[in-house]
Amino acid sequence: MTERLVSHLRYAALAVPNFEVERDFFVRHWGLTEVRAEDGLSYLAAEGSTEPFILRLRKDDKRVDLAGFGVRSRADVDALAAKLHAEDVQFIHEPQELDGFSGGYGFRVFDGDGRALEFSTGYQTREARKIREREPIPAKLSHMVFNSQDLNKTAQWYVDHLDFTISDSLVRPDGTDMMHFMRCNPNHHSIAVAMGPHHSLHHLSFEMRGIEEWMRGAGKILRSGARMIWGPGRHNAGDNTFAYFLDPAGNTIEYTTELSMVDDENWVAHKHDISQLSTQDQWGTAQEMSELVARESFNDIDKGLFVAPPV
CATH class of the missing domain: 3.10.180.10 (2,3-Dihydroxybiphenyl 1,2-Dioxygenase, domain 1)
Known part of the structure; x- marks a missing residue:
């Protein structure tokens, strides 16, 4: 089996100008749960996922803020950062303790087109629950x-x-x-x-x-x-x-x-x-x-x- 340093897709972060309308849609209709709210910032979780959030919304001009990926360990975070440095990938910041919601340890880079990517581990997870039969909400x-x-x-x-x-x-x-x-x-x-x-x-x-x-x-x-x-x-x-x-x-x-x-x-x-x-x-x-x-x-x-x- 191929061993990869990136383990999974954690979350997507979007900036939207109609922040309140967008947040209301994803909570009231789409079926996500708001787990943290700040001024112009909302973290939304899926009830069936242990990820602390799977979607982050931010009030601003429309853009993709981040694609967040999970990494298994701090050692793997450091190994991935070293690999990307050796390959001249452009860094946003080096591996560090993350002070945003759910914490963790990780770093950010730009991909070849300029999208911001985050790689992290050690963040706080949440307790997932089993989605009920016929319950029309996302699991993850x-x-x-x-x-x-x-x-x-x-x-x-x-x-x-x-x-x-x-x-x-x-x-x-x-x-x-x-x-x-x-x-x-x-x-x-x-x-x-x-x-x-x-x-x-x-x-x-x-x-x-x-x-x-x-x-x-x-x-x-x-x-x-x-x-x-x-x-x-x-x-x-x-x-x-x-x-x-x-x-x-x-x-x-x-x-x-x-x-x-x-x-x-x-x-x-x-x-x-x-x-x-x-x-x-x-x-x-x-x-x-x-x-x-x-x-x-x-x-x-x-x-x-x-x-x-x-x-």
């Missing part, structure tokens, strides 16, 4: 997907520096790469990179307890007035269900479940032709993918690249 954060103007260059940065592995790819009929699904543990993907017109957030995905909870959750969000932009359906790559919505800030967010688990020793990456309807939706229940659907997830240009978030 599943994955985070970025748009990139240079898909292969962005994906290769995560392969070279963080030892992520490409599990599967989406390609055009002529073989042009359109999306890479990337793993750092047995989950089929913790991040993915999609070809887009600019660097931005493509979507955040939240794992539900099961199919019943996923469908009930999708209905709940529809009744909230949010617009479903694609779904419900079941992808081929990752074999997970999907229902994509727009949040009040215009970010694409997903309810999913049953993401595949893969074995590093035996898994063979596939290239799925996006012109085949079964590539996008095995069930055929979702509308056909089109430019009109795809552009909803292009999002606004991320103006926070190579600018460290203030918290």
Whole structure:
């Protein structure tokens, strides 16, 4: 089994101008729990996860603040920092005791496109509970997907520096790469990179307890007035269900479940032709993918690249 220094995706941090509206949506409708509130800052947890929070919202101009990743130990944090220094990765700050909510020990860097990444360990966890049958709330954060103007260059940065592995790819009929699904543990993907017109957030995905909870959750969000932009359906790559919505800030967010688990020793990456309807939706229940659907997830240009978030 491949030993990686990065163990898992912990959280996503977003800055949004409509902070109060966004926070209300994620708590009242999406099903997250606010565990800490500060002036213009909200930390939101998933009831089924031991992570202290899986989403952080901050009041500011719209941007991706951080993608937070877990590391198993302080020794691994130091080893990863040393590796990235040797590879001339740009640091935001060195390994240190973290003074933000939940604490821990870690460091931050910019990826090759300028997204801020945090790697941490030793933070305070919370007690998770079992999600009840038919309870339509997220159990955990599943994955985070970025748009990139240079898909292969962005994906290769995560392969070279963080030892992520490409599990599967989406390609055009002529073989042009359109999306890479990337793993750092047995989950089929913790991040993915999609070809887009600019660097931005493509979507955040939240794992539900099961199919019943996923469908009930999708209905709940529809009744909230949010617009479903694609779904419900079941992808081929990752074999997970999907229902994509727009949040009040215009970010694409997903309810999913049953993401595949893969074995590093035996898994063979596939290239799925996006012109085949079964590539996008095995069930055929979702509308056909089109430019009109795809552009909803292009999002606004991320103006926070190579600018460290203030918290």
